[in-house]
Amino acid sequence: MPVPGPEQKLVTMTVSGGFAGVAQRVVLRGDGTVVTTDRGRTAVRRTGAAQFGKLRTLLGDPALADVPAFTIDRGAADQFQYALQYGGRTVVTDRSADEPALDRLIDALSAWLPGH
Numbered sequence: 001m002p003v004p005g006p007e008q009k010l011v012t013m014t015v016s017g018g019f020a021g022v023a024q025r026v027v028l029r030g031d032g033t034v035v036t037t038d039r040g041r042t043a044v045r046r047t048g049a050a051q052f053g054k055l056r057t058l059l060g061d062p063a064l065a066d067v068p069a070f071t072i073d074r075g076a077a078d079q080f081q082y083a084l085q086y087g088g089r090t091v092v093t094d095r096s097a098d099e100p101a102l103d104r105l106i107d108a109l110s111a112w113l114p115g116h
Helices: 049-059 062-066 100-110
Strands: 009-017 022-029 033-038 041-046 080-086 089-093
Touching: 009 049, 009 100, 022 100, 049 100, 062 100, 080 100, 089 100
Parallel strands: none
Antiparallel strands: 009 022, 009 080, 022 033, 033 041, 080 089
């Protein structure tokens, strides 16, 4: 198993949409750093051991394998869309479907975004 490092992306989450046209991104790297981007500004922070462990546990939840690749309510307006890339797959959701494992991961990653 390779040694985790700053070039290894464990998960990337992009948040877009909403009434104000949000475009934010958070990337969790293998060395425990978190890179956030919002309105062209980038910040790099480091997780604590407990935070990093929690995020890795959320990413390892077997229920994530059963999450559909695309769950968007086409009838809803001004919803945020979340695109997550992890474990070789991409999932896009507006959180309109009941996916507890995905919701926990989105909540944990959203805590790193500016304004949260």
